[in-house]
Amino acid sequence: MNPAKSLCNPRIHSMYRRHFMGTLGWGMSAAVANFNSLTGLCSDLRADNVRKDDKRVIILYLGGGASQMETWDPKPGQPTGGPYGAIPTSVPGLHISELLPRMAQRMHHLAVVRSVDNSGISSDHHGTGIHIGRKNEAAVQFPTLAEICTKELVLADTQVPPHVELQVWDTFRFETKHGMSFLGSQYAPLVLTGGKRPPDMDRLPAVSEMDHADREALRDYLSRRFEQSRGANEAESYSRTNGRARGVMACDELLDVDRCDAADLARYGPTPVARHCLLARRLVEAGVGVVKIRDTWWDTHGDNFEGQRVKCANLDHALSHLIDDLVDRGLMSHTLLVVLSEFGRTPDISASLGRNHWPKAWSVVMGGCGIQGGDLWQDEC
Amino acid sequence: MTTRHRPNSLVFLATRSSIRAVVLCWSAILVSLLGSACRGETSTNLVVSDSPSAASGTPDSVLADADATLAPMIDQWISAAWPDTTATPAPAANDAEFVRRLYLDLVGRLPLPAEQKSFLSDQAPLKRRELVDRLLNGEEYPIHFANQLTTHLLGRTALPAPKEWTDWLRQSLTHGKGWHTIVREILSAPPTPKDESGPAEFLVRKLSSNDPLDGVTRDVTRLFFGVDMQCARCHTHPEIPEWEPESYWGMAAFFNRSYLVEIDGRKVVAERARGEAVYTPAKSTDKITAEPRFMTGVVPPPQEAPPTEAEERINARKALYPEAKLDDPLLDNPDEYAVPPTEKPTAPSRPLYSRRAALIDMAIDANNPYFSRAIVNRAWAWLMGQGLVEPLDQLHSANSPTHPELLDALSEDFAAHNYDLRRLVRNIALSDTYQRSSVRLAGGEPPPRDLYLQAQVRPLSEYQMAVATLGAAGLMDGSQARADFEKANTDRIKELVLRFDTGSDQFAPSLALSLYLANNESFAKIIAEGGLVKRLLDNNDNEELIRTAFASVLSRAPDADEVAALRYYLAARSDRREQACQQIVWSLLTSSEFRFNH
Structure with missing residues (x-):
């Protein structure tokens, strides 16, 4: 199966483009992109x-x-x-x-x-x-x-x-x-x-930055599919909070x-x-x-x-x-x-x-x- | 006692006969609609029954099962509340949805991939009922329900509880001991050798708190009778006039004579023959002596021979214990005791007239609607995601059940069948209401939860989450008995329970938990050492790998999009296959789908 042909879900397309088809390094997903603005926030405190x-x-x-x-x-x-x-x-x-x-x-x-x-x-x-x-x-x-x-x-x-x-x-x-x-x-x-x-602010040495970002995008992708099919607020709030972990880590400097x-x-x-x-x-x-x-x-x-x-x-x-x-x-x-x-x-x-x-x-x-x-x-x- | 209950109870009694009539009538209708309505089950594994439905000669349905007559009744009361025009219930959950939900609810863990597979490929028409029965009669149901009850009675983070308590509860559930007997044993807490001290654990814990009388009064009232009367401690409840300080303190008066003594280095529940609960209501300076009375106003039969002050006996005790303070039990008249208090007790003191026993005799009774309703409402919430009365411990006149007749009927059936939890759980699990899909119905806002048009997405308990996480990561492979699994993983379970505890009965995600999942070494170790990653690496075919991961963690097959996305990911990370598998397992374990029962 050729995934690029068989898939028509726009979200999947964007995920591929951003996550897996970019340079060998990691492209930022929509969720990760927010951390950029956060890092900006931390460095420019007004x-x-x-x-x-x-x-x-x-x-x-x-x-x-x-x-x-x-x-x-x-x-x-x-x-x-x-x-x-x-x-x-x-x-x-x-x-x-x-x-x-x-x-x-x-x-x-x-x-x-x-x-x-x-x-x-x-x-x-x-x-x-x-x-x-x-x-x-x-x-x-x-x-x-x-x-x-x-x-x-x-x-x-x-x-x-x-x-x-x-x-x-x-x-x-x-x-x-x-x-x-x-x-x-x-x-x-x-x-x-x-x-x-606070505890658990540092990425474990065994998990590379790339893996850490990869899995966050995977988690987000899997959870979102579930939440779309169920429309459950509690599930969304669980995902939203999990999605904040990397934001808080990016905020390390602030703390x-x-x-x-x-x-x-x-x-x-x-x-x-x-x-x-x-x-x-x-x-x-x-x-x-x-x-x-x-x-x-x-x-x-x-x-x-x-x-x-x-x-x-x-x-x-x-x-x-x-x-x-x-x-x-x-x-x-x-x-x-x-x-x-x-x-x-x-x-x-x-x-x-x-x-x-x-x-x-x-x-x-x-x-x-x-x-x-x-x-x-x-x-x- | 019945006649002295307030209107709640009278209403309850009055509705009984009308409920019966309705049930019979609905049964007849159902019988005529057999086949299509009842999932086309055919006549295998029948239980001969004398119930009206079976007698009518249509054996091929759940109705033919004498112990499952409640299931269709549940569905009838639920659908009776639907608005005529707009309500369309969700279809039945598919087998994969059902099997995950049922394992989590009845045995507190995920189905193993092999168990899913065999259920999915099973062609037997009654396979859902057979699975319900197999799980309820297996070794794991008592373990899981002992966990549920422990969390309920001792607190969310009480697990793993002391061995004596756990063993006693598991034994009780294995042998189908009724809830009335279980509660009776908990509240009577008689002196026993250490290895039989399980049921006393509840009172020992509550009486060990900073404010023992408040702790025990609040929890007994809330946990066994479904009413949190904390506000009535100081003032009449603003919305419920019947919860007045007399109600709270009347309950307290059953416990103020109970205290702990240490015997052989172990805390044991003792009771005195004397002593009153004295309180001062808010905005008052009066000191009021509380009369023991059940929260509804019912009082126990008077003590046959009220204690008399025997001055010379008490003076003799004073001479014997010159150091004792004025209110020390040592100075009580020993004639009022079966086992009098002593300075270095070898057995806890036991009065001839026990106020605690008076409460037990009076309140654990089919005529006390609160006793059955509280646990029925709780069990309903465990399986359905919300109580028929919410909050679960606000079972009072100003807070009607969403389906009053259903709660009455379930409670009445529960009391009439030896307070059998297994029967109750079985009937709920066999209902169409329980077995509906949770997939969102087409169009617009989701329907109100209390219509039960679709199954609810509900968080796993801390304990379910701990066991599910360890199991999905590969630490559970079916080779080990469940009790041994729990024993071998006690520390891991304990840590995960604490991590997933939200401090509240409400679901509340926290940043600390998210950081733990993201960066904590012990969580990473569960994944690295669990065994699933290694099994995934054994697959050369990526699609097989993805299917194994989904079956192990999410208990379902991935859809085409998911397969494609993960294949793409694995291809992009082919240079680091082991790490990639770890990230896949991590993302599945931390996904919202995994966190919830649905």
């Missing part, structure tokens, strides 16, 4: 790539519990205030801790909520209460805020992963691993830990902070939290819908003031650059930025100069996506 009506979310999570007194809600001169002063900010009347001088100049981009009370939801680090916005229940795996955003933003068709979690450090003291939620695995984050890449622009790297500096803030900006620009940056080691039960001073210096630097970039690149209007912990820290200072867990009144800051910068929310008392 805010224009984000569609205007698409909302994005960056959550910066200060694991362990940042102290509200040393960040957004200073109480200088009070018995509970600690050694640090408060400084005026770009918002008249709003003062924040002197540990955040760069942020003080940018507070007109952020709203501060000083009256967060999540007692009964999380009181220690073991729960995932603040991530899921409710009390843990043994029987139900509730989705995280980030997973809910991923679902609601409807990012199913992006070539880049819709939801990425950047774990700033390799090890997470006390952190409970968040299980798969009932929303399902398609909204779960692609996790990058300690600057490392590698070392490959960011040298000037950006210099500006953000070497601290892990800053490097991950830079990575988050880049991911959002490339179309990733939800990025959660998980910092940790804010749990200053002993020597709170030295601990928070060091953490705040890094936070001040990283967050201020992130905000500058979001503003300069026009991303602020459709990117929601949230900075939070699992709880705050006690007003009382312990004998070891520490502050313990305090879910009753602590601070969260938010900006972007139409949030009124400079707003202050607190209970008057």
